Amino acid sequence: MEDTLLHSLSNLKPSPFSYPKPHSFSWHHHDHFPALSRPRTLHFPTLSSKTNTISLPPKPLKTQEIPSIYTPRPPQSRSHEPPNSEFQEIMLYLDSIGLDIFSLINHHRPVVLSASLPNIKSIIDLLTSMNFTPQEFRRIISMCPEVLTSTPSTVTPVITFLLREARVNGSDLKHVINRRPRLLVSSVKYCLRPTLYFLQSIGLEEVKRHTYLLSCSVETKLLPRIQYFEKIGFSYKDAVSMFRRFPQLFNYSIKNNIEPKLNYFVVEMGRDLKELTEFPQYFSFSLENRIKPRHQCCVEKGLCFPLHTLLRTSQEEFISRIDVCCNSSVPLRSSPLYSVNCDVDSSTSTE
Known part of the structure; x- marks a missing residue:
């Protein structure tokens, strides 16, 4: 099944997708956008009520820096924000497939401005070829808007890695991506593969059951948590044993979760730390x-x-x-x- 899926990805062609037509509305003639029969005014966050036009920031935004653990974006052909007409076209398309364009603009404007309509359509074609529904696609974008700036050439290696190296079953692939969409924008070389090797090195069996950890950085997230337990009195062996028994512990905040619960366990409950090595689920x-x-x-x-x-x-x-x-x-x-x-x-x- 995995080979069939990979073969279909390598021969990807745009697939029909039953999106509703964009909501139509009238623009001024200088926007060069056709007015349709059922007018509807879209009030974007920067839409002027007097001129009914979209005003972009006067100065171009700096290119957003991406951590090295994520796949670098392909170089953009433009060094400035897209013109009004292109930006309007992107907004119309995103609205037509049911995305919350107001939230995208308010919270992820640099991501939207760095995306191009052809790339957006190509990534949708890729996901729909993998049988993701429009509802699932909208959820993926809401959790990881950076997917809008990715391309099939950057996503396909991630799918190949999950199937062949992480040993994810083809029937479970959708569930894996739905649970952790950030996998799609993570670098196989600098993030996914090093994290896989680290989890295997501490004896975590069946990493495919914990793929949500693969997009985490070993240096900035996984190792610091093990080292924290060593500092408070656990041996390295016992600390690793806790994470092996309960891998979800890697995702818990030290300051907001682990530390206050540990303080209560030691000070108020007066219990032996050894109990935590046997039942690390305490922190959940x-x-x-x-x-x-x-x-x-x-x-x-x-x-x-x-x-x-x-x-x-x-x-x-x-x-x-x-x-x-x-x-x-x-x-x-x-x-x-x-x-x-x-x-x-x-x-x-x-x-």
């Missing part, structure tokens, strides 16, 4: 909505559950365990019912 739970309330409930009842029991169980199961431990006699540790009816630490139970 909400500090305010799950960790604190359940820990405080256990403190009030004089109980101490293992981390996985404390956090993974549903609210109903958690309350049931609390009720069993507080309102019934606690089985002896030697009893086979101990771990089932009252999974608590021996220091808090009375035998």
Whole structure:
């Protein structure tokens, strides 16, 4: 299936796409744009209500610098912003395929200005040849507008890499790209392949299940997180083990997620760091909505559950365990019912 897909990409031809016709509206004669039968005025962020024309910034914008981990854009034939007529044509086309042009202009104007209509149409042809629906394409653009500046010649190597090196099944390719559209604009040589080798080197099996990590930089994102856990007392082996057990941990912010939860774990809960090596999923739970309330409930009842029991169980199961431990006699540790009816630490139970 992968070979068939790659063959179809290499022989890509523009494919029909059932986009609605652009919403029509009337422009002044000096815009040289035909007025159609059903007028509709598009109010772009820079549209003048008096002249009904689009005013671009007087000075050309500097070319946006792209990190080396992303595929460089092909050189542009123009050193300045596109003329009004071309910009209007791009906006009409993007609007006709259902994209939110107001959001694109407000938040990603440099990207839109550096794109060309032929490139935009060619990338749409590529994605539709891979059976992406218009709705999926709109979602991809909203998450990664830089796709508008890419071309089939820059995207096809990414698809080939995912299928042949990352071992993604052809039937899963759409899901992989929908989950992480930034893969499409990442450099195979400087980002995707080095990250793949790094994940394999730490023993992460089946990287194809964690392709969302492939667009991450090893130097600026992956390694710093491992080094952070080393600095706070984990050995390199234990730190790597945590990420191997729970690769999603690579995507968590150190300042906003890992650090506050770690401080609460050590200071307020007073628990052993070794528990985190066995249950790194601890960092995936909400500090305010799950960790604190359940820990405080256990403190009030004089109980101490293992981390996985404390956090993974549903609210109903958690309350049931609390009720069993507080309102019934606690089985002896030697009893086979101990771990089932009252999974608590021996220091808090009375035998």
